[in-house]
Amino acid sequence: xxxxxxxxxxxxxxxxxxxxxxxxxxxxxxxxxxxxxxxxxxxxxxxxxxxxxxxxxxxxxxxxxxxxxxxxxxxxxxxxxxxxxxxxxxxxxxxxxxxxxxxxxxxxxxxxxxxxxxxxxxxxxxxxxxxxxxxxxxxxxxxxxxxxxxxxxxxxxxxxxxxxxxxxxxxxxxxxxxxxxxxxxxxxxxxxxxxxxxxxxxxxx
Numbered sequence: 001x002x003x004x005x006x007x008x009x010x011x012x013x014x015x016x017x018x019x020x021x022x023x024x025x026x027x028x029x030x031x032x033x034x035x036x037x038x039x040x041x042x043x044x045x046x047x048x049x050x051x052x053x054x055x056x057x058x059x060x061x062x063x064x065x066x067x068x069x070x071x072x073x074x075x076x077x078x079x080x081x082x083x084x085x086x087x088x089x090x091x092x093x094x095x096x097x098x099x100x101x102x103x104x105x106x107x108x109x110x111x112x113x114x115x116x117x118x119x120x121x122x123x124x125x126x127x128x129x130x131x132x133x134x135x136x137x138x139x140x141x142x143x144x145x146x147x148x149x150x151x152x153x154x155x156x157x158x159x160x161x162x163x164x165x166x167x168x169x170x171x172x173x174x175x176x177x178x179x180x181x182x183x184x185x186x187x188x189x190x191x192x193x194x195x196x197x198x199x200x201x202x203x204x205x
Contacts, residue, residue: 008070009062011131017055017083018127024048024090025120029113032105038098045094052087056080075200082192086123089186090116096182100175108159112152112183119148119190126197135201142201145194152187156180 024045031041059080063069069076096102126141159180167173 008131010059010070010076013055013058013062014079014083014127015131017052017080017087018124020048020052020055021083021086021090022120022124024052024087025113025116028090028094029117032097032113033110035097035103035105038101038103042094042098045091049087049091052084056084071200072203075196075203078196079193079200082189082196083123083127085189085192086120086186089182089189093179093182093186096175096179100179102175102179106159106176108155108162108180109183111155112180112187115148115152115155116183116186116190119145119187122148123190123193126194130197130200135205138197138201142194142197145190149187149191152184156184 027044027048035041059076063073063076097105122141122144126138126145129135129138129141160177163173163176163180167176
């Protein structure tokens, strides 16, 4: 295994990205059941996304001037991209709530939000294990994320079936279907993080 620098700039920035994901997803989860001000909701989520984008910029800048990196350069890029995708996914969701004026989320949206909170905490756990050089221990949160993504797949099937059975307004149906699919897609992004971490484990163990 390569020698890891103590709290390397890359790992410090990954931690910041993971922290931001948890904060953003918890904000989403806490506000989705009772959306009074959709504009403020979308604006706050955009702030989290911007914060994550700044982290991406730091990593890209450091990659351009660092000769020896703590893990493979392409692994750094893949992990950066996959973490950023999670935040982009949740921010895109919040913007759809504002665009479509969805102020009464249903039970399925709340269940997806709960799933994403669990995914976010597993991502944070895995990233902090990475920075503590506990590579093999990352497998546990990675497996947990995969299981949560499978649960989200099952939930999507249930809510789409229910949607077509109960909602008659075609516009409402289209809006809800996109929201459900974007929620599930965000759990896919979480799984991409887990898959990238698995690659890092294999290359560095």
